[in-house]
Amino acid sequence: MTDAQETAADTALRTTGGAPSDDVESAPIPLLEPREGIPPVVADEDALAEVIAAFAAGTGPVAVDAERASGYRYGQRAYLVQLRREGAGTALIDPVGCPDLAGLGDALADAEWILHAATQDLPCLREIGMVPTRIFDTELAGRLGGFPRVGLGAMVEGVLGYALEKGHSAVDWSTRPLPEPWLRYAALDVELLVDLRDALEKDLDRQGKLEWARQEFDAIASAPPPPPRRDPWRRTSGMHKVRRRRQMAVVREMWTVRDRVAQRRDVSPGKVLSDAAIVEAALALPANVHALTALPGFGHRMGRRQLEQWQAAVERAKALPDSELPQPGQPLNGPPPPRSWADKDPAAASRLSAARAAISALAEELNMPQENLITPDTVRRVCWEPPVVEVSVATVADALTELGARPWQVEQVAPLLTEALSAGSA
Numbered sequence: 001m002t003d004a005q006e007t008a009a010d011t012a013l014r015t016t017g018g019a020p021s022d023d024v025e026s027a028p029i030p031l032l033e034p035r036e037g038i039p040p041v042v043a044d045e046d047a048l049a050e051v052i053a054a055f056a057a058g059t060g061p062v063a064v065d066a067e068r069a070s071g072y073r074y075g076q077r078a079y080l081v082q083l084r085r086e087g088a089g090t091a092l093i094d095p096v097g098c099p100d101l102a103g104l105g106d107a108l109a110d111a112e113w114i115l116h117a118a119t120q121d122l123p124c125l126r127e128i129g130m131v132p133t134r135i136f137d138t139e140l141a142g143r144l145g146g147f148p149r150v151g152l153g154a155m156v157e158g159v160l161g162y163a164l165e166k167g168h169s170a171v172d173w174s175t176r177p178l179p180e181p182w183l184r185y186a187a188l189d190v191e192l193l194v195d196l197r198d199a200l201e202k203d204l205d206r207q208g209k210l211e212w213a214r215q216e217f218d219a220i221a222s223a224p225p226p227p228p229r230r231d232p233w234r235r236t237s238g239m240h241k242v243r244r245r246r247q248m249a250v251v252r253e254m255w256t257v258r259d260r261v262a263q264r265r266d267v268s269p270g271k272v273l274s275d276a277a278i279v280e281a282a283l284a285l286p287a288n289v290h291a292l293t294a295l296p297g298f299g300h301r302m303g304r305r306q307l308e309q310w311q312a313a314v315e316r317a318k319a320l321p322d323s324e325l326p327q328p329g330q331p332l333n334g335p336p337p338p339r340s341w342a343d344k345d346p347a348a349a350s351r352l353s354a355a356r357a358a359i360s361a362l363a364e365e366l367n368m369p370q371e372n373l374i375t376p377d378t379v380r381r382v383c384w385e386p387p388v389v390e391v392s393v394a395t396v397a398d399a400l401t402e403l404g405a406r407p408w409q410v411e412q413v414a415p416l417l418t419e420a421l422s423a424g425s426a
Contacts, residue, residue: 028163031156034187038180039090041080043097048104051083051091056107058088061136063114063193066121067173067186071270074262078124079173084190085111092186095128096176102129112136114197116152116189118220126225135221138193141200144209144216146367156192159199164188207367212408216372219406231326237275242282245325249317250282252326257313273297273310281314334377335384345384352383354420362416374413378403382417391421 042048055062067080081093081101093101105125113132115121117139125131142150149155153164168185175182204210229235233255242248255278262269277297286292289311293299298307335341341349359379363370370376381403387395397414405413 028157028161031162031164031188031191033184034090034191036089038183038187039092041092041094041178041183043094045098048093048098048101051088051093052104052107054088055083055085055091055104058085060086061112061114061194061197062108063190063197064121064125064130064132065115065186065189065193066124068124069172069174071170071268072172073174073268074266076124078121078128080178080186081125081128081130082186082190084193086194090187090190092183096174100129105130105132109133114138114193116155116193118217122220123225132221135217136197136201137217137220138196138200140216140220140372141197141204141213143372144213144368145200145203145207152189155200156196160192160195162192209366212406215406215408219404236278238279241279243328245322245328246317246320247282247285248326248328249320249324250285250314251278253313253317254278254281254310257309281310285318286311286314335380338380341384348384351386351421351423352380354423355379355383355417358416358420359413362412366412374400374405374409378405379417383421386421391418393418396421 040047042051062083062085065082066078067082068076069079070076073079078095081095082090083093084090093104095101108130110133112134114136116137118135118137122132138152138155139150142155147155147158149158153166156162156164165185165188168182171182173182178186201210204213231252233252236251236255239251242251254273258269258273258278262272265272274297277295280295280297281292284291284295286295289304289307292307292311292314293302298310335348336344338349338352341352356379359370359374363373366373378400382396382399387399389395393414396418397410400410400414400417401407
């Protein structure tokens, strides 16, 4: 009997309506309690050793989830890790009390890890020593399978007929002790992941997409950590309003100060100073603290020392020689923005237009988002710089492979792109 079947058999978890109707979307069963109750939070090495032994002795795939404190704390570290496996039950682990989970990761090294939106959780899991070798991403499976909504709650409801309570998804998970309702929510997030995985695997197999999904999962599991972002200050919200290089220097200086303060205080940078305030200061180039105080985001609630700190950042930017001011835009690593192609290279613009139309039609036929069929950046790069020697299915396939496309994507897309490149250049 699967987890979902056992849950359905437990009448305590049902609404008064009894068993789910054939139309699960109109009558989902609220999932109110974990099957074995809320497990105690593991926060010391002795308890962790017991969990490692239990999960090492478990069987089958392991459901894994992590909760962060985005918007509250600096960075994206995990503040709770949830796991569930057949024979081991559910475990809730506190990475604050147990910051090194490499032993648990090693114990699960040979198991398939089931995650929802794996690319969101893998970085914080990697920080605490948990690195899978095989994964099944239920969100990505939903995208490939053509599901209109791929959030965990929507998929559990649509596929299994159960309603997950999602009221605590954006809380401050660095809170200690964690309230019981939050722990119940966290445990329920992994309660049915194995069942969801099994149902999605069958659906992907029926559609002929299971091998495609496996290639995508392997690519995620084997991907190295992304390199540090270059010039992260350029991602300040509202940056498009900042045109002059001196103003850009103010954004850069204030962003750097804010990041340093946020890291020292372990709070979200937005709680130190908003992006909107940084942009206002950059545009106004205030002459002194009094002028800064008049700007939105620097009101009476901000102390004199803080105001002086921000004004000092403005003054440092003002004092920079022209040679040290940032250049407009970021150095291009690839083709220019498509909106400029018609002027820069009309033939490339024609190739891109033909390629986009072909990709869109195929994605609709396969019932999946275009970006999962092939990334827009990959299409742009191939259209901007087609194979030099000759345009053929083989040379286009080589170009796609070099850009990181998976074999299934190459097989589906290479013929279409070859035709588009040939037609666009004619």
